Amino acid sequence: MIRMVILLVALIGGTGAKAQELTDRIGPADAARELRVRSTTDLEVLRPVLESFLETRPDTAILYEQWLSNSLYRRSIEECEAGSPGADLVISSAVHQLVEFVNRACAASYVSEVTAMLPSDLSWRDELWGITREPAVIVYNRDLVPPEEVPRSRFDLLDTLRNAPERYSGRIATYDIEASGLGFLFAYADSLEATTFGGLLEAFGRTNAVATCCSAEIMDAVSSGKYLIAYNILGSYAFGLAKRNPHLGIVAPSDYTLMLSRGAVLPRGARNRALAAQLVDYLLPPSGQDSLRQANLNTDLDALLEKGAVPEGFGASQLRSIELSPKLLVASDRHKRLLFKEVWLNAFPED
Structure with a gap:
């Protein structure tokens, strides 16, 4: 009963972690126009892309707010329901939350030559x-x-944990699905794809695996040796850190590799919707995709090789893409989330 109450509180109120991580302004101080972008993407990863967008817009600045995914979703829904303006553009890795945002009639429609060319699974x-x-x-730590x-x-990971449980006890990490919307999405997608999902949860529980919130925190701990292996980590951050840290090794699982497309929406109440649409149109064609590729935010099979x-x-x-479609509404269903989190907590019990 206590665990069910904890889960209900989490579903209603979310994590107690801080909501907005940082705010920064990019562009000239005297810019006539200001675009407010709220995103789960680390600013230092996305900054070069945004600066490139501003190069041909000397009258424009971007007010960038970096948020945790669950808090960003709640704030966006609150503003939608209140009819108050907030962000001009929302970008999130927790795309099931954006599907729910759209389904609640909180997003504005926009069509351009660029958006019309997207495949159906990306629009x-x-x-x-x-x-x-x-x-x-x-x-992993090399x-x-x-x-x-x-x-x-994943089969190798199961074998490793079964064959050397003492070595890896307390030294396996993954995202906490209550603190991280992305972590929930990856775990949910695994539950649909992987015959190994139940076995992995059992192995994580047996080896006292750690569930925590953030990519940077997890990878720093792998680098230091506190953790030996981290599972289901977003590759864009991992590849960026591995360039500077030879201790980090990276594997895209050969049984299947989930592929995430970070989503963007124009909130219905945005003040500068037309300017935000320009940023969407900048990001989608080849030039913008090249900028994202240089930031490790665009990885294809050739890049993985x-x-x-x-x-x-x-x-x-x-490569298994997480499709942007109504299928993701199931991941936001309150009852299904409750049941899924109950299964998860059996592997990652609270202290």
Whole structure:
């Protein structure tokens, strides 16, 4: 009963973590126009892309707010229901929340030559667009995980945890699905895709795996050796950090690799909707996609091969896109979330 109450409180009120992580202004101080962008994307990752957008708009500045996904969703819904203006553009990795946002008639419709060219799995109702392509990967400490124990698939990860439970006890990490909307989305997608999902939860529970909130926190801990392996980490952040840190190894699982397209929506009450639409149109064509690729926010099969995250022979069929569609509404269903979190807490019990 206590656990059910905790879950209900989490569903209603969300995590107690801070909501808005930072705010920064990009562009000239005397800019005549200001675009408010709220996003779950780390600013230092997205900053070069935004600066590139502003290069041809000297009269424009961007007020960038970096949020945790659950808090960003709640704030966006509150403003929609109150009919008050907030962000001009919302960008989130927790795309099931954006599908729900659109479904609640909180987003504005927009059509351009660029948005019309998107494939159906990257666009929904002309109100939600997938702007990136990012894999969910396994990160490990190269110095502390023996080569023969590096998990190249979920089956390998199960074998590693079963064969050396003492070595990995308390040293496996993944996203906390209550603190991280992205973590919930990846875990939910795994539950639909993977025959290994139940086994992984059992193995995580047996080895006292740690569920925590944030990519940077998890990867810093893997780098330091506090954790040895991290599961289902967003590859865009992992690849960026691995460039500077030789201790980090990255694997895109060979049984299948989830591919996320970070979503963008124009809130219905946006003050500067036309300017926000210009940013959407900048991000989607090849030039914008190249900027995102340089920021590790756009990763295709060739890039995974080039980065050594997959072996030769890894095929496009092993990449499983998370489709932007009404199918994701199931992930937001209150009853299903409650049941799913109950299963999760059996593997990650609260202290």
